[in-house]
Structure formats: structure tokens, C-alpha cells
Amino acid sequence: MYKTLMLTLVLLISAVWLQAQDAGQMGGKKSGVTTIEGCLQSSGGKYTLTKADGTTVTLSSHANEMIHHVGHQVQVTGMPAVKTVDTTQTGTESSAKEIPVFRVQSIKHVADTCTTK
Numbered sequence: 001m002y003k004t005l006m007l008t009l010v011l012l013i014s015a016v017w018l019q020a021q022d023a024g025q026m027g028g029k030k031s032g033v034t035t036i037e038g039c040l041q042s043s044g045g046k047y048t049l050t051k052a053d054g055t056t057v058t059l060s061s062h063a064n065e066m067i068h069h070v071g072h073q074v075q076v077t078g079m080p081a082v083k084t085v086d087t088t089q090t091g092t093e094s095s096a097k098e099i100p101v102f103r104v105q106s107i108k109h110v111a112d113t114c115t116t117k
Contacts (some may be wrong), residue, residue, distance in 0.1 A: 003072050006076070010023055017063040027031045030045050030056045030081045031078070032079040033076070033077060033079050033105070034074055034077070034079065034080075035076065035077045036051060036057065036075070036080070036090075036102065037050060037051070037052070037073065037075045037076075037103065037110060038050050038051040038052065038057070038074070038076065038114075039071070039072070039114030039115075040059075040065070040066060040069045040070055040072055040073075040074045040076075040107075041069070041070065041071070041072075041104065042066070042070045042109075044066070045063075045090045046058065046065065047059040047060075047070075049068050049074070049076060049102070050114075052115065057101075058083075058099065058100070058102065059076065059100045059104050060081065060083060060102070060103050060104065060107075061078070061103055065107050066104070066107060069107060069109055070114075072109060072110070072112055072113070072114065073110040073111040073112075073113065073115055074107055074108060075080050075086060075107055075110055076102065076104045076107050076108075076112055077105050077107075077108075078102055078103045078105040078106070079102070079103055079105075080100065080101075080102055080103075081100075081101050081102070081103040082098045082099065082101065083099045083101045084096055084097070084098055085097050085098075085099055085100075086100060
């Protein structure tokens with residue numbers, strides 16, 4: 001039983017690592033780079049951008065730069081990505097979830113206050 005569990009864990013980790021490698025190789029392409037604008041918010045160390053249409057985008061990366069723009073209207077340039085969150089405990093069914101995020105490459109200040117429609 002223990003060997004089966006360990007083998008499953010090794011295979012799962014290998015699959016996630018390979019997927020991350022593929023995502024990293026695709027991440028280097030410039031064709032997926034885009035810019036979005038909205039109101040930058042922070043909660044619990046996580047950053048989100050609320051766009052003018054009310055949709056919220058979870059951001060990843062550049063926390064050192066983003067902290068100075070919380071509550072401001074900003075433009076972020078980057079590309080869509082997926083973050084895997086896994087809180088699985090040993091001996092239980094996987095609880096891994098994929099969360100869509102926007103991987104920030106740069107941030108530009110637009111205004112000191114957020115605009116809303």
C-alpha cells in the first residue's frame with residue numbers, strides 16, 4: 001500500500017513538473033502577451049485586478065511593484081496562465097485545483113483612484 005501511494009505521488013509530481021516545463025516554454029512566446037487595465041486590489045497577500053466591466057482577474061508575480069499601486073488604476077502587461085493549488089493530505093484523494101491567473105510582466109500606473117462604471 002505504501003509503495004503504491006509513493007509511486008502515485010512520484011508520478012503526479014512528475015506530471016506536474018512536465019506540465020510546468022511545457023508552460024514555461026510556451027510562456028516565452030510574445031504572441032500571448034496582452035495588456036489589461038483596471039483597479040488593483042490586495043487581500044491576504046494576493047492581488048486582483050477589477051476591470052471596467054466588473055470582471056476580476058487574479059494576478060501573479062511582481063508583488064514588490066504591485067504593493068505601491070493598490071487602490072490605483074493600473075495597466076498590467078503579461079499573459080494568461082494557470083496556477084495549481086494542492087492541499088492534498090497524504091492518504092486522501094487529490095484536492096489539486098487549477099486556477100486561472102494573469103502572469104504579470106510589467107505594471108504601469110494610470111491614475112491614483114480607480115474608475116468605475
